[in-house]
Amino acid sequence: MRKRKLDEVKTTVSEMLELPKEITLNLPKISMIGNIQMLVENHKGIIEYTPQRIRLNSTIGVIRVQGVNMNLKNIAVDDIMITGEIKLVEFL
Amino acid sequence: MFGYLVIRVEGLSLERFINLTVSKGIYLWDIKRYSYTALTACITIKGFKKLKKIVRTARCRVRILDKRGLPFILARFKHRKMLVVGMTVFFIIVYGLSSFIWTVDIEGAVKVPEEKILQILEKHGIKPGAYKRNLDISAIANWVVIDMPELWWVSIELRGTKALVRVVETNAPPPMIDRSIPCDIVAARDGIIHEMVVLEGEPLVRVGDTVRKGQLLVSGIIEDQETHDVRYVHAMAQINARTWYEGTGIWEFDKPVTKRTGRKAVQKYLDLGKWVIEYQKEDIPFKKYEVVEKRVPFFDQRGLIPITMIVREYYEVEEPQKGTELQAIKEKAHDIAYENARRTIPEHVKIIDKRVKYDMIEGKEVKATVYIEAIEDIAQQQRIIFN
Numbered sequence: 001m002r003k004r005k006l007d008e009v010k011t012t013v014s015e016m017l018e019l020p021k022e023i024t025l026n027l028p029k030i031s032m033i034g035n036i037q038m039l040v041e042n043h044k045g046i047i048e049y050t051p052q053r054i055r056l057n058s059t060i061g062v063i064r065v066q067g068v069n070m071n072l073k074n075i076a077v078d079d080i081m082i083t084g085e086i087k088l089v090e091f092l
Numbered sequence: 093m094f095g096y097l098v099i100r101v102e103g104l105s106l107e108r109f110i111n112l113t114v115s116k117g118i119y120l121w122d123i124k125r126y127s128y129t130a131l132t133a134c135i136t137i138k139g140f141k142k143l144k145k146i147v148r149t150a151r152c153r154v155r156i157l158d159k160r161g162l163p164f165i166l167a168r169f170k171h172r173k174m175l176v177v178g179m180t181v182f183f184i185i186v187y188g189l190s191s192f193i194w195t196v197d198i199e200g201a202v203k204v205p206e207e208k209i210l211q212i213l214e215k216h217g218i219k220p221g222a223y224k225r226n227l228d229i230s231a232i233a234n235w236v237v238i239d240m241p242e243l244w245w246v247s248i249e250l251r252g253t254k255a256l257v258r259v260v261e262t263n264a265p266p267p268m269i270d271r272s273i274p275c276d277i278v279a280a281r282d283g284i285i286h287e288m289v290v291l292e293g294e295p296l297v298r299v300g301d302t303v304r305k306g307q308l309l310v311s312g313i314i315e316d317q318e319t320h321d322v323r324y325v326h327a328m329a330q331i332n333a334r335t336w337y338e339g340t341g342i343w344e345f346d347k348p349v350t351k352r353t354g355r356k357a358v359q360k361y362l363d364l365g366k367w368v369i370e371y372q373k374e375d376i377p378f379k380k381y382e383v384v385e386k387r388v389p390f391f392d393q394r395g396l397i398p399i400t401m402i403v404r405e406y407y408e409v410e411e412p413q414k415g416t417e418l419q420a421i422k423e424k425a426h427d428i429a430y431e432n433a434r435r436t437i438p439e440h441v442k443i444i445d446k447r448v449k450y451d452m453i454e455g456k457e458v459k460a461t462v463y464i465e466a467i468e469d470i471a472q473q474q475r476i477i478f479n
Contacts, residue, residue, distance in 0.1 A: 014435065018093075035132045043113040045114075045115075046107045046110050046111055047107060048107055049107055049110065049123070049125060050125055050128070051124075051125055057439075071122065071123060071124050071125075072110075072119060072120075072121075072122075072123035072133075073122060074119075074120075075110060075113075075119070075120045075121065075123065076115050076119055077112065077115065077117060083411055
């Protein structure tokens with residue numbers, strides 16, 4: 001209950017001050033180029049990686065990406081770039 | 093740029109391996125999974141050195157597949173110091189040699205001998221072997237123009253190791269006689285006077301008169317008819333006259349009479365002194381042809397490098413049809429005659445008519461004589477000589 005209240009305050013504050021929400025609310029930021037590239041910022045580690053399925057941990061739960069011939073183009077401490085043919089993105 | 097490794101990681105918990113590496117701040121890229129237990133990735137050299145601990149905790153094996161980048165190439169050269177030295181020396185030599193002028197080419201010189209231009213250029217520092225970096229090209233071009241009044245314009249361009257000098261020649265004006273000096277006007281050629289405009293002086297001929305070369309046309313001595321006062325003037329006139337030029341050409345009956353059809357084939361050879369290498373060889377698809385052989389020095393130094401290119405041009409020719417041989421022979425003789433006549437005509441002359449006369453020695457040759465009628469200014473100033 002308290003947590004939800006805090007999040008609401010944070011949302012309004014970040015909207016008022018035009019701050020990036022992924023920082024204030026600590027959410028993953030996902031940007032995609034078509035279906036060939038996907039950049040996930042602010043992730044919390046890889047759970048599973050196969051060319052067909054990638055599962056990433058994040059603050060809002062697991063992000064599951066399914067596709068064909070997927071590679072991890074870049075991995076740094078808090079961002080991952082996935083390339084390949086992406087078919088499905090799910091938030092579990 | 094800084095070098096990286098392509099590694100193959102084998103193990104059961106590869107995700108764990110990736111997470112651990114990333115959390116240590118080691119950068120990974122181009123990760124490809126081959127099977128459940130194997131993947132390849134790229135890693136920096138620094139990162140790879142920190143990998144040992146992770147490998148132990150994640151329980152996997154790491155093998156290096158490839159080393160890429162400059163540090164590895166350099167490391168290979170460490171054992172071959174002389175190779176590096178040689179390469180450096182090579183680049184220095186190439187760079188050094190390319191900062192000199194090796195050839196000087198002159199374009200546009202027709203009347204002025206190239207040697208003379210080369211001499212003047214050399215005086216100002218443009219010669220084979222000159223260091224080109226401290227040459228002030230435009231200043232030199234100006235100096236050359238000043239030194240050679242025969243040239244209107246000079247441009248010097250450095251193309252690599254070649255200095256390309258383009259010149260435009262002046263049309264040397266006829267020697268002018270100063271206006272204060274009295275002079276006559278005489279005929280420069282034989283001809284019939286077509287029209288005359290006398291600006292100064294006493295005309296001695298009229299339109300329609302036939303004049304010979306050297307004949308006095310306009311006198312600079314004017315005598316007053318009443319007082320018999322003699323005045324000397326600088327005669328000036330434009331006298332246009334019909335003049336004739338003639339040229340002859342002979343074509344023997346036994347010489348082949350062929351005509352180029354316009355199709356040609358080119359063969360190129362490289363002549364290396366001892367050997368001749370085929371460079372470009374086309375088959376000759378013609379039954380009858382003429383060959384024109386040209387030798388082009390491969391590098392445009394004269395004889396410095398004994399490589400020349402031989403260009404053979406094969407022109408397809410056709411023989412005239414039966415019954416028109418005489419016509420063809422006449423044509424050939426005429427062409428030669430016309431060409432000969434043309435050669436004697438100065439540039440500014442206007443051609444108004446052409447006539448051809450054929451003389452034939454039966455069974456031996458045809459001689460064509462071409463008469464070209466032209467109109468030109470035959471006025472030539474001549475100083476009056478007082479005795």
